[in-house]
Amino acid sequence: TKWVYAFGGGSADGDREDRNLLGGKGANLAEMAKLGLPVPPGFTLTTAVCTAFYENDRSYPSDLNDQVEDALAALETKVGKTFGDPSNPLLVSVRSGARASMPGMMDTVLNLGLNDETAEGLAKLSGDRRFALDSYRRFITMYSDVVLGVPHATFEEILETFKEERDYSLDTEISAEEWEEVIVEYKAAVKRALDFPFPTDPRDQLWGAIGAVFGSWMNDRANTYRRMYDIPSSWGTAVNIQAMVFGNMGDTSATGVAFTRDPSTGEKGYYGEFLINAQGEDVVAGIRTPQCLTESMRIKMNDHLPSMETAMPDVFAQLTEVFDNLENHYRDMQDIEFTVEQGRLWMLQTRNGKRTTKAALKIAVDMVAEKLITEDEAVLRVDPTQLDQLLHPTIDESYTRDVLAKGLPASPGAASGAVVFDADEAETRAAQGEKVILVRVETSPEDIHGMHAAQAIVTARGGMTSHAAVVARGMGRPCVSGAGEIRIDTEALTFTTRGRVIKDGDIVTVDGATGEVLMGEAPMIKPEMTGDFAALMEWADKARRMTVRTNAETPADVQTAKEFGAEGIGLCRTEHMFFDADRIAAVREMILAEDQMGRVAALAKILPMQRDDFAEIFRIMEDRPCTIRLLDPPLHEFLPHTEEDVHAVAEATGLPVEGLWQRAKDLSESNPMLGHRGCRLGITFPEIYEMQARAIFEAQALVEKETGVKPVAEVMIPLVATAKELEILKVRVEAVADDVDRETGVKPKYLIGTMIELPRAALRAGDIAAHAEFFSFGTNDLTQTTFGLSRDDAGKFLGDYLEAGIFEKDPFVSLDQDGVGDLVKIAVDRGRAARPGLKLGICGEHGGDPASIHFCESAGLDYVSCSPYRVPIARLAAAQAAL
Ligand code: ADP
Ligand code: MG
Ligand code: MG
Numbered sequence: 001t002k003w004v005y006a007f008g009g010g011s012a013d014g015d016r017e018d019r020n021l022l023g024g025k026g027a028n029l030a031e032m033a034k035l036g037l038p039v040p041p042g043f044t045l046t047t048a049v050c051t052a053f054y055e056n057d058r059s060y061p062s063d064l065n066d067q068v069e070d071a072l073a074a075l076e077t078k079v080g081k082t083f084g085d086p087s088n089p090l091l092v093s094v095r096s097g098a099r100a101s102m103p104g105m106m107d108t109v110l111n112l113g114l115n116d117e118t119a120e121g122l123a124k125l126s127g128d129r130r131f132a133l134d135s136y137r138r139f140i141t142m143y144s145d146v147v148l149g150v151p152h153a154t155f156e157e158i159l160e161t162f163k164e165e166r167d168y169s170l171d172t173e174i175s176a177e178e179w180e181e182v183i184v185e186y187k188a189a190v191k192r193a194l195d196f197p198f199p200t201d202p203r204d205q206l207w208g209a210i211g212a213v214f215g216s217w218m219n220d221r222a223n224t225y226r227r228m229y230d231i232p233s234s235w236g237t238a239v240n241i242q243a244m245v246f247g248n249m250g251d252t253s254a255t256g257v258a259f260t261r262d263p264s265t266g267e268k269g270y271y272g273e274f275l276i277n278a279q280g281e282d283v284v285a286g287i288r289t290p291q292c293l294t295e296s297m298r299i300k301m302n303d304h305l306p307s308m309e310t311a312m313p314d315v316f317a318q319l320t321e322v323f324d325n326l327e328n329h330y331r332d333m334q335d336i337e338f339t340v341e342q343g344r345l346w347m348l349q350t351r352n353g354k355r356t357t358k359a360a361l362k363i364a365v366d367m368v369a370e371k372l373i374t375e376d377e378a379v380l381r382v383d384p385t386q387l388d389q390l391l392h393p394t395i396d397e398s399y400t401r402d403v404l405a406k407g408l409p410a411s412p413g414a415a416s417g418a419v420v421f422d423a424d425e426a427e428t429r430a431a432q433g434e435k436v437i438l439v440r441v442e443t444s445p446e447d448i449h450g451m452h453a454a455q456a457i458v459t460a461r462g463g464m465t466s467h468a469a470v471v472a473r474g475m476g477r478p479c480v481s482g483a484g485e486i487r488i489d490t491e492a493l494t495f496t497t498r499g500r501v502i503k504d505g506d507i508v509t510v511d512g513a514t515g516e517v518l519m520g521e522a523p524m525i526k527p528e529m530t531g532d533f534a535a536l537m538e539w540a541d542k543a544r545r546m547t548v549r550t551n552a553e554t555p556a557d558v559q560t561a562k563e564f565g566a567e568g569i570g571l572c573r574t575e576h577m578f579f580d581a582d583r584i585a586a587v588r589e590m591i592l593a594e595d596q597m598g599r600v601a602a603l604a605k606i607l608p609m610q611r612d613d614f615a616e617i618f619r620i621m622e623d624r625p626c627t628i629r630l631l632d633p634p635l636h637e638f639l640p641h642t643e644e645d646v647h648a649v650a651e652a653t654g655l656p657v658e659g660l661w662q663r664a665k666d667l668s669e670s671n672p673m674l675g676h677r678g679c680r681l682g683i684t685f686p687e688i689y690e691m692q693a694r695a696i697f698e699a700q701a702l703v704e705k706e707t708g709v710k711p712v713a714e715v716m717i718p719l720v721a722t723a724k725e726l727e728i729l730k731v732r733v734e735a736v737a738d739d740v741d742r743e744t745g746v747k748p749k750y751l752i753g754t755m756i757e758l759p760r761a762a763l764r765a766g767d768i769a770a771h772a773e774f775f776s777f778g779t780n781d782l783t784q785t786t787f788g789l790s791r792d793d794a795g796k797f798l799g800d801y802l803e804a805g806i807f808e809k810d811p812f813v814s815l816d817q818d819g820v821g822d823l824v825k826i827a828v829d830r831g832r833a834a835r836p837g838l839k840l841g842i843c844g845e846h847g848g849d850p851a852s853i854h855f856c857e858s859a860g861l862d863y864v865s866c867s868p869y870r871v872p873i874a875r876l877a878a879a880q881a882a883l
Contacts, residue, residue: 003049004067007033008041008243009078016330021046023238025097028350035329037322037347041078042092042242043071045210047099050236053214068206071241079243084202088125089118091135091244093280094209096216098237101351102225107146107216109209110280111139111244115200123176131249133179134171138248138279140186140198143205147212150193158185170288172277206241213239221445227802228452230809245346247339248279254312254340257283257465258293258319260327263335263355263473264412264464266362266532270294270323272336273465274308279339283465290463318345326350331372332381333363356412356473357382357389361532375539376883382536384850384877389413389476390533391564391869393524395511402519404508405497407458407483409515410469415455415478416509416521419502421490423450430454437508439495441488443468451477456510458517460486460495478512486517529563529872537565537872540879546857548874549627549865551843553577555616561868562620565875569617569626570776570865571716571843574692575633577613578606584638588649591635592663596687598653603691610692614699618711627714627776627843627865628696629755630689631681634672639664673790678719679754682729689717689729693736701746713750714774714839719781720754723767730771753839756827757781765827769834776865777824779844779852783811786820812845815852825859841865850877857881 005013005022012030019027026044033039045068052061076082081090091113114122114136123132137155144150159171162182168174174182190198199205216222217237226233247255258272273290275283283290291305292298293316298307309316319338322345326334335353339346355363364378373381395401395414417435420426423446426438430453438454440447442461451457451471456478459468463482472479488495493504502508502519509522529537549570550561558569578587583606590602617626640646640660650657669675682689693715700711715733720726730752741747753774756762762782765775784791791812801807815821824842831838841863846852848866853874856864858881866874 003046003061003064004043004071006043006071006074008039010036020099023047023097023099024101024351025349026238026240032347032350038345039347040243040245041075042240045239047236047238050214050217083113086117086121089113089121093242093244095240096213096237097240099235100231109142109146111135112205112209113202114139130176133176134248137179137183144190147208148194150190154189155186210239224449245339245341248277249342250277252343253277255279255283256338258336259353260323261333261363263353263359266359270320273463315340315345354473357386358412361536365532365535376543379540379543379879380883384873386476387873390527391872393526396523396525399522403516404519405483405485405517407480407515408464409513410464410481411472411479412513413478414511416507417455418505419508421493423447426450427453437510458483458510460488478510480510480512480515480517483517537875540876543883544879545882546878547863548871548878549863550868550871551865552868557868558617558620561871564868564871566871568624570841572626572628575631578638583609585648585652587638588640589653591638592649592660600687603687607691607695610695611699614696615702618699618703622709623712625712625714627716629716629718630692632678632718634669634675634677636667679717679725679729686732690732690736693733697737697740697748700748701740701744704746710749715750715752716755716776718755719757721758721760723771726754726768726771758785759823762823762827766830766834769831769838774839775831777842779815779842779846783820814849815846815855817855821855828859848874853877854881
C-alpha cells in the first residue's frame with residue numbers, strides 16, 4: 001500500500017479529489033502544488049494509516065517507516081537541506097488534516113528538527129541568531145504541549161516572569177542571548193515535569209509528533225466535535241509533514257490568514273489579517289493585535305497600523321492574484337493561510353471558507369451572477385440547518401441601547417441571556433432551560449460545548465479570526481470578540497466595564513452585527529425574507545419536487561408559516577384548541593358528562609369555538625390544503641386538577657363534586673400513550689368527532705361564503721391500527737359533511753385520511769388505503785411504537801445509547817431510516833398499490849430535519865410538514881434532496 005503522498009515543486013502525487021485519503025489540508029496542498037502555486041514541499045501520511053493504526057492496536061503498518069524515510073530523502077533533495085544536519089538543517093511542520101475540517105481540534109507542531117546543534121546551524125545559515133532561537137523556543141513550547149503533554153502555561157509563566165524581571169512588555173524586546181537563557185529554563189521545566197529530557201533526535205521528534213496527531217484523533221475534544229457535527233470516527237486523520245518557511249525572519253517576513261470574500265457578510269473583497277515577524281498561529285491566537293490585509297478593511301475598522309496593501313505592496317499584489325486564481329479554481333470562497341519569508345510568498349493552506357448564513361447566501365447568489373456556478377449549485381451550497389440563523393429576530397432599531405462594551409462584530413445575530421463565565425456552567429444551565437451568554441477572556445477548543453449551549457459568546461480578547469469568532473460563526477451563535485473594555489474576574493464571577501459591575505446571572509444582550517454588548521434584554525424584531533434569501537429560495541422552489549407544509553394551529557403560527565412559504569397545513573392539532581381559558585370548562589364538562597346527552601350538550605358549547613378556530617385558519621390559508629387531525633390525546637389530559645377546577649365544573653353542570661372526582665379517577669390510565677386515545681375515542685364517543693367534523697365543514701362554508709375562496713380540508717383520523725376503525729369513522733364524518741352541505745348549501749371540499757403511526761397500520765396499509773384518501777406519517781408516534789420507546793422517558797438513557805454507539809442519532813430528531821423508514825416504505829408501497837394516487841406526507845418532527853427530508857424524497861412522499869420556523873429549512877432541504 002502507498003501510505004505516503006508527496007507534494008511540492010509544481011507537482012504532487014494526489015490532488016483535491018483525494019480528500020478522503022489525504023484529508024482536506026493534504027488534498028488542497030497537493031492541488032495548490034499542481035496549480036504551480038508556491039507551496040513549501042512536503043508529504044502526507046494518509047488517513048488509511050490512521051485507520052490501520054487504530055485497527056492494529058495503535059501500531060503502524062510495517063512498511064510505513066521505509067516509505068517515510070524515502071519521502072524524507074526526496075524532500076531533502078527538493079529543498080537542498082538535510083533533516084538533523086547541524087550545518088544545513090531541514091525543519092518541518094507536522095500538521096493534522098482530517099477529511100472534514102475540524103478547527104482547532106488537532107494541533108500543529110512547527111520548526112520540528114531543532115535541537116541545540118541544529119539551532120546553531122540555523123543561526124549561522126540565516127545570519128540571524130535571534131530568529132533561530134525564537135524558532136527553537138517556539139518549537140519546545142509547541143512540542144511539549146502537543147506531544148509531551150506539558151501544558152503551554154508552564155512556558156508562558158517562565159516567559160512572563162522573565163519579562164517582568166527585565167521590565168519588558170513585548171517578546172520582540174528579548175535578545176538572542178536572553179532567548180538562550182529562556183530555552184535552558186524551558187528544557188529544565190520539561191525535565192522536571194516528565195522525568196526525562198526534551199527529545200533531541202529529530203527522528204524521535206518526528207515520530208513523536210506523528211503519533212500525537214494520530215493519537216489526538218481519539219481525544220475527548222475531537223470526539224465531542226465529531227459527535228456534534230456527525231463526523232464518523234472511522235474517517236481518520238492524515239498527517240502532513242512540510243518543509244518550514246519562516247514568517248519570523250524580521251520585518252520583511254510575516255504570516256497571515258485571509259478569506260477571498262468577507263465571511264461575515266459575504267461582501268466581495270479580500271478580507272484578512274497578518275502579523276509582521278511572526279510565525280504560524282500567532283494571528284489566530286491573538287498574541288499580538290494583527291494588522292488588516294487591505295486598505296479598505298483598515299479604514300473600515302479604523303485601525304492605525306498600516307495594512308499589508310501599503311506595507312508590502314509587491315507581495316500583496318502577488319497574494320491577491322493567488323486569491324483570484326484559487327477562487328476561480330475552486331469556484332467557492334477560500335480560507336487561506338500564507339507566510340511571507342523575507343519578501344517571498346508561500347501558500348500554506350486553502351479550503352472552502354466557513355461563513356455565516358448571510359454570507360453563504362450572498363456568496364452563492366453573487367457567484368451565480370458572476371457565472372461561476374449555476375442556480376442548482378447555489379442551492380446545494382447553503383446548509384439548510386444554517387438558515388435557522390436568519391429566521392430569528394434582530395434587535396429593534398428604535399430601541400435605546402444601554403451599551404456595556406464594544407468589541408468586534410465577530411458573528412452576526414442577536415441574543416439575550418444570563419451571563420455565565422464557564423463553559424461547563426453554560427452547558428449545565430442551558431440544559432436546565434436557562435438562556436445563557438458565555439463571557440470569556442478568550443475561548444479554546446475546551447469551551448466548544450459551552451459555546452454550543454450558549455445563546456451568544458463574548459470574549460475580551462481575540463480578533464475577527466480568533467477561535468471564538470471562527471467557531472461561533474460556524475455554529476451560528478452571535479459573537480462579540482475582543483471586547484477589551486471588559487475585565488473578567490473569574491473568582492468573583494463578575495465583569496467590570498465602563499465603571500459598572502455585571503454579575504453572573506445578570507441579563508445582557510449581545511449584538512453580533514455591531515459588536516455591542518447591551519445591558520438587559522433588548523426587544524427583537526422579525527427578519528425580512530427578501531434579497532439573497534428570496535432569490536435562493538426561489539431557485540430551491542424550482543428545484544424541489546415535494547411540497548412543504550407546516551404543523552400549526554394558532555393563527556399566529558399559521559401566519560408565520562405562510563410567510564415562510566408553507567404551502568398548506570400538514571398537521572393541525574385540534575386538542576391544543578381545547579385548552580384555552582374560555583373553553584376548558586366546557587371541555588371538562590364534556591369529558592365528565594355521565595351520558596351521551598350530557599356530552600352532546602357540552603359539545604354544543606365547544607362547536608362554535610372550534611368553528612371559529614378553523615375559520616380563522618382557512619382565512620389565512622385560503623385554498624391551500626389543511627390537514628386537521630381529530631382529537632388524539634387521552635381524555636384525562638383535560639381533567640380538572642384542583643379543587644377550584646372541579647368546583648367550576650360542578651357549578652356549570654350541576655353535578656356533585658364527589659362524583660366528578662370519581663369520574664376523573666375512572667378515566668385515568670396506567671399507560672395513556674397506549675390507552676384510550678386517538679380514533680379509539682372516536683369509536684367510543686363518536687359525538688366528539690362528529691362535532692369536530694361539523695366545526696370543520698361549517699367553517700369551510702362560512703369562509704367560502706365570506707371570501708369566495710374554497711377552503712380545502714383534509715380530515716385526519718389518528719392512531720388507526722385497523723381498516724375497520726377508519727371505515728366506521730369515515731362513514732360518520734361523511735354523513736356530517738352531507739348534513740352541512742344540505743344546511744348551508746355549500747359542498748365542502750375535503751378528503752378523509754389517516755395518520756400512519758402504528759406499525760400495524762404501516763403493515764396493513766393496503767387495507768387501510770381502501771378507506772383513506774391520504775396517509776400522513778406520524779413519525780413521532782411511529783418511532784415510539786416501533787422502538788417500544790416512550791419519547792418522554794427516553795431522555796434518561798438516550799445519552800448512554802448514543803455514547804455506546806447503539807443509536808447514531810436520536811431517533812426522535814432524525815428518522816431511523818432502517819427500521820421506522822422500512823415501515824414507511826412498506827406503507828407507501830402497499831398504500832399506493834391499493835389506491836393509486838394516494839396522497840402521502842410526513843408530519844412528525846422529522847419533517848423539518850434535512851436528513852429525514854432526504855429520506856422522504858427517496859421514499860416518494862408528496863410533501864413534508866414541519867414547525868413554522870423550519871419551513872424554509874425544509875424547502876431548501878427538499879430541493880437539495882431532489883437535485
Ligand atoms: P490548523 O489546522 O490549526 O490551522 P495548521 O496545520 O494549518 O493548523 O498550522 C498552524 C499554523 O502553522 C498555520 O498558521 C500555518 O500556516 C502554520 N504552518 C504550518 N506549516 C507551516 C510551515 N511548513 N511553514 C510555516 N508555517 C506553517
Ligand atoms: Mg490549530
Ligand atoms: Mg490551518
